[in-house]
Amino acid sequence: MKISNSTIIQTAVWLGIWSVFVFSGDISNRDFRFFMLITVRVLELVLFFNVIYHLLLPLYFSDKKRVFFIFSILAFVGYIALSIIIDVNLSFIPPKEDGTPHEVPWRFYIMPPVLLGLMLFGAAATIRGFAAFEKKKKGEQEANRRRLEAELALLKSQINPHFLLNTLNNLYALSVTEPDKTPDGLLKLSEMVSYILYECANPRVALSADLAFIKNYIELQQLRLPPNITLKVELPENPPENIQIEPMILIPFIENAFKHGLTTKKEAEIEVIIELNHAQLILHVKNPLLPPKEKQKGQPSGIGMNNTRQRLQHVYGDRHQLHIEDVNEQHTVTLQLNLSE
Secondary structure (H helix, E strand, C coil): CCCCHHHHHHHHHHHHHHHHHHHHHCCCCCCCCEEEEHHHHHHHHHHHHHHHHHHHHHHCCCCHHHHHHHHHHHHHHHHHHHHHHHHHHCCCCCCCCCCCCCCCCCHHHHHHHHHHHHHHHHHHHHHHHHHHHHHHHHHHHHHHHHHHHHHHHHHHHHHHHHHHHHHHHHHHHHHHHHHHHHHHHHHHHHHHHHHHCCCCCCCCEEHHHHHHHHHHHHHHHCCCCCCCEEEEEEEECCCCCEEECCCCHHHHHHHHHHHHHHHHHHHHHEEEEEEEEECEEEEEEEEEECCEEEECCCCCCCCCHHHHHHHHHHHHHHHHEEEEEEEECCCEEEEEEEECC
16 A cells, blocks of 8 residues: 555654654653653644544535534544543652642643644644645646647647648649649658648657658649749758657748749749757748738638647747748748757
8 A cells, every 4th residue: 555745754743753752851760651651642642633634624625614613623622631631640740748749730731732732733724725725726737737738639630631621722733733743742742641640649749750741741832833933941951859849830831931922923932941959940931922812712711820829829938939020022930949848
């Protein structure tokens, strides 16, 4: 049977109190009756403390205050009565010089256990109060953690079909315009779907795996680029395997560059650069700023970006910086991530 830490700590404290009373001062003239008295006294305190801590105070914290006060009075009276019985039967007071016994006033039997009982009550209430506060705090933290996990799971469940829908639309357009490139596109899409199904279920993936996914996506987009578009791509080579990232947290910014930056009317450039310095990752994305396209009926816009912003806030908090601006007919995105745990 596993013994809790609180039981071990309490046992050590009570043994310490027993040792202080037994071994402090001159012990040469102490007999068995003295040791018995101290032992019974400490056991009495242990019993009263645990009755308060484990039986009475839970009534108070569960809003059964009337029952708590009734049983507290009964327990307190019982403790004082037991203390008086122990004193009368085990305490030894030397007689007077003439041999007559000392008469001990009843207040000397009653006042010490009353004061000690109040101290024990206060100590138990303080410890129980802190324990209840910590339990409530941990419960709130666990509830928040589960809520965030549920939100992230929902966001992922939304973004993956959204991303696949856009990619399938692009692949369909490729099959119509350049059918000879379709098999290569299907192969890359297969690898991407495998990543989404088997890797993205994890809270973190190796950065190398996410970069491989991004590379496949960019190469898939290259198959359908018009000749007037220049593509500049720089990705880290062989990133350390111990560096992990939230899956598919970078791809929405890159996807938007191809989705909203392609044109056949003028020369343009799409730029995707990812820099890695130890655990510091910086994503630069740049594409032409074009007039907004007419929304297709039944296809919501902005799901990927809105979800990505929320996921960044949930997962990285102040460990990320996102800067998006439209200047000189250029849409630029700069995302900085601290990937250290």
